[in-house]
Amino acid sequence: MTEIVSEASVTSPPQGKIMLVGIGPGSFAQMTHRAVEAIAEADVVIGYVTYIKLVADLLEGKEVIRKGMTEELDRAVHALESAQAGKKVALISSGDAGVYGMAGPTYEVLFQAGWTPDSGVPVEIVPGTSAINACASLVGAPLTHDFCSISLSDLLTPWPVIARRLEAAAAADFVVALYNPKSGRRTQQIEQAQYLFLRHRSPQTPVAVVKSAYRRRQAIVFTTLDKMSDCDIGMLSTVLIGNSNTFVRDGLMVTPRGYANKYDMQGDGSAREGEKRGRSLSTGLLGWMANLHADFAEGISLTQLAQLHHLPADYLELVLRTPLEEEETPGADEAEA
Template identity: 75%
Template sequence: MNAPESFDAAVPAGKIMLVGIGPGSVEHMTARARSAIAEADVVVGYVTYIKLVADLLDGKEVVRKGMTEELDRAVSALDAARAGRKVALISSGDAGVYGMAGPTYEVLFQAGWTPEGDVAVEIVPGASALNSCAALVGAPLTHDFCAISLSDLLTPWPVIARRLDAVAMADFVVALYNPKSGRRTRQIVEAQRLFLRHRRADTPVAIVKSAYRRRQNVVFTTLAQMAEQDIGMLSTVLIGNSSTFVRDGLMVTPRGYANKYDMDEGGATRDGEKAGRSLSTGLNGWLEALQIDHAAGESVEQLAARHRLPIDYIRATLDEPLEAAAADLPEESEA
């Protein structure tokens, strides 16, 4: 990659549109993504992504780049925009999720670009792989989730391992990006090893390959058998949390309504709970119980161990007086 030259605001310039094309099929692209490509003079992207939008490229100058040439793509887009052209720099999924938005801003800032300069930048969002894959397998992301890339090409493995261990312990649903390649075969095994420290062997796992593309494939398995499956760079691995289940070919993570409502009794509120109010084990209820348990003789260390929370956090909450509950204030609706 050639380093970008310093930005010269005196030179007429154009626009860079960082376009997320979603999973790859045109019908799953946003209208803005299609119109951004239509108005572009130049389309820059990884060769595979260029193929996915080939039907939209008539009359365009097309710049194809290889797998590891992200910074070259950004420099090419900047060079074209400096020449007064409109550029669509495409990413699969969303440009801001393991996509081209970050590298492009790095190149722009290195070149002295500012948002007030002559090169305009627009990010066009698209459905990321975790959204697309989740839609194919059911509703696995209904509760808290995160995404972690297993690629150690740019991130040290100890950093990745600490993140895996932390989210496994914290009971997030997890989407693993870049889980395995021809050379990187052990990362998925190490991820499995870390997750099994905290989660049951029968935790549901879905592996989706080429979502909404020609060779789409979906496999349901378990955490214990995850690493034995056919996994590659076109795969996304969805690991459920302690509540996730698979039924009738659908992977579902409950939102938590059963904690407050009796699902077998027409949704009636459980004893001790109030509709539209925090759980009895929500923050205020938990803080009150914590004070009671501590007053009854349970030490800070014992409370921290029981709740699997840091000792200094438990101590700080005990030192802060409880606030009066705002019982008459309406709750905001749940997201």
């Protein structure tokens, strides 16, 4: 006689999961709904001791594994082992797990262990508000134009690599957020960053130093590039350096988007002479290419043009070999400012 076993009587082993959770600045109000949900769903919560404290109210009844500042790989290994044992794991990072967070180290550990997305433990990345966004929201609108972030920590990155990135960002006029700007042992990095920026930026360039954004000891200081390194800066600080157009007014740091390049901001807001609404600037790519071709045709050398535009000569040579074309009129769904 054949025994019939119902599906309900068969117990399959629980499937583990790793959730890489960005908890934002640390304030419960700044966490995403999914971040809170993921921690609630987890059997095990793993994180740096300070981050564990920030979510202490959410950890009742859970296995909690606290790790030190330099134990990132240990956190990832514990997460994998717990997930392989059938547990759901929330591996938490402040800010966003993918921005100087645990997402990268965890994937490195997983791949080294032979993990693949199809055959291994499921992994979910839960995004969070990074320090650059949190700090910017507290000081105004400094990121309205192109920006980048650079970590001054040389624990894992050679200083010449960091210095080249600082030099390039300063020369390119990015708004820059400096992460990990200073610690008890690393005191010179912020001073050398300041030196590199002063080679390209005005000493009066606005700078905001934000400490412990959205946390209990939050502090905000507005200063200038030439006085930046004199501020109280530590590992809980993020330093925002403006570009050549950034200004501070009424306690707000603002980087213009560039509307004044195209529109009469003091008048009726109409397009300036030579500009058209919904079309690239006259100095945009196609207009600039036309002017470059004309200047070259008039006898200005490639070397002179490279110096004039601060661009590599081989790039300008490529542009000069590119046929000129007219800009198409955008449709309603393509039109920008």
